[in-house]
Amino acid sequence: MIRGACSQRELTWRLFMRDFRARYSQAFLGFLWAFILPLVVVGTFLFLNRSGVLTIGDVGVPYAVYAILGISVWQIFAAGLVRCGNAIVAGGSMVVKINFPKDTLVFAAMGQALVDFIVRMLMVGVLMAVYGLVPKWEALLFLPAILPMILFSLGLGFIFSLANVVFRDISHMLTILTTFLMFATPVLYPSRGGLFAAFNRYNPLDVLVNAPRELVVSGTIQHPVRFAVVSLMAVLLFLLTWRIFHLAEVRMAERMGTR
């Protein structure tokens, strides 16, 4: 299966480039769109914080850096999951007419989410320079630290992309689910006890978002053990669902009908 994925590298890359070019060939603002979403969300929270409707408290670094970093990592999950979940259905007629490894569609969809992520990281870099923040060398660990997030999103993405074929409700559900989870997870504000903290004790997304961010901001991880456990779970989840996807992809094309 893994060797198969290596031999499909080229196809995955082609599919990724296809969507990538298509996405930006007609958009006037092009890459700017990747900046707009985090700017709007973070702007809203800055506004709410300043006007006292919401008190976020001290996060150790300028709030804009904190929030944009958080939302960038978060969007790997949110956008990645939505894109992966729709990957097979969006493949349309070629999924039912051509026999090719369908997991390439899911990988290529995740690639799109990662493009946005890279673009947003540039924005974070600029912001940090503006605030005069110099990250410690541990910040470099940030890159491997987002891997569990990617694998976790792919893992769920495999399952949802399959389920979406059978139940089209999934794609609507995913959008709502990710929006809800964004507020339920400490992405834009830190966790401060109560029900919120109790929920996030069992929410793997909490440490998946916060561990990479802490690495950039402070150079340390607050809950290294939890991060390690969750990362291991993410790897296992990814491998398991990838296997399931392989077994089920033929059945799926069967049920998609001919058109």
Add this chain to the structure above:
Amino acid sequence: MNSLTLIRAEEVSKKYVKSLRRSMVYGMADISRDLLGLSTRSEKLRPGEFWSLDNVSFALRRGECLGLIGPNGAGKSSLLKLLNGLMIPDRGRILTRGRVGALIEVGAGFHPQLTGRENIYVNASILGMKKVEVNRRIDSIIAFSELGDHIDSPVKFYSSGMYVRLGFAVVAHLNPDVLLIDEVLAVGDAGFRSKCYNALDESLSRSAAVFVSHNMEAVSRICTRVMVLDKGRVLYDGDPVQATTRYSQLFSQGKEQLSKDPGYECLGVEMQSSRNVGYGDSLAFRVRLKTPRRHENVLFLVTLTTASGEIAAEFRNDNVGLRLDLEAGISAIQVRLDDVKLLPRRYDVTFLVIDRPADHLFWLRNMESVTITGNHTGVRPYQISGHVEVSLSAKNKKRTVASASRNSE
């Protein structure tokens, strides 16, 4: 597997279900069974299921082409999908070796925003071609598609013909060992179509092919062997001419007699020649009609229609300068059709008696069916006879003579 055998289907069967809800439920059940490693190959049909393919077996070697014909819903496309690996059989097994190239839908996977050139790379990649292969063949692909400058504009600006040409051009360069073709040749203009046939002929010699079509001419032109499917079962498997005849029998419409009013009655149509005649032979019929009154100078027509309902040939008494009058009471019309140069296949015979002006006395539809035998082939039922030869120009003759004399020395 024989060293030359590229496709082998052994007692392949596939279930299908009409209801969407059931399809979803069974789909989930099958997936769960697959995941748990349980067998999904049950002989039993679940409620609402039926066999869309039932016990189909064949083996093809390199250079052979199997035609699949049959009415809509016979299971042809399902079989093609099974061969392509898009579905797995519920019973039996399918073995293929080498690269499988499927022309099931050309241009599937094209992205409208991308240019033709970019789409060639994407499409070729999906079909299993490596980038180096595409690089080597890109010029040939573009030349084949005849798109010229359009190759660098987004395919959403293409006409449907251009779209298909591009799609076919990619597949024509795939060089598969197993080639699966589904009705794609019915597109494009005549020039491109013949180009496709040529490309196909070439790849056919290098592959084992399965060709699904409703076009009997194409089937008999391309295939070495034809299988007739109906409701998932194999009705016939073998000789292409026999198969197309068997196919047309599926569609032969019943006899139908219409007359002006109950006073007009057809007492019978008799065959006075053999029902199976050779190419260019005669056909003879006797039609007995009862008419309540005298009809002068009626128009008598005989038409021969093919299985697809196309009128292949027509006979009119006025065209051969013969006047017919029907007396009150019973008349017997003897008709002989001479020199029937129609392609060998089955034809249905319809008789019409019309009293001018435009007053249909009898319409006797598909009263008889005749089969023309022989080994003429072609696209149109009617074949013009004639003469053709090649004559050498004087210059050429001299050279031939010179070379001949040199040889004899």
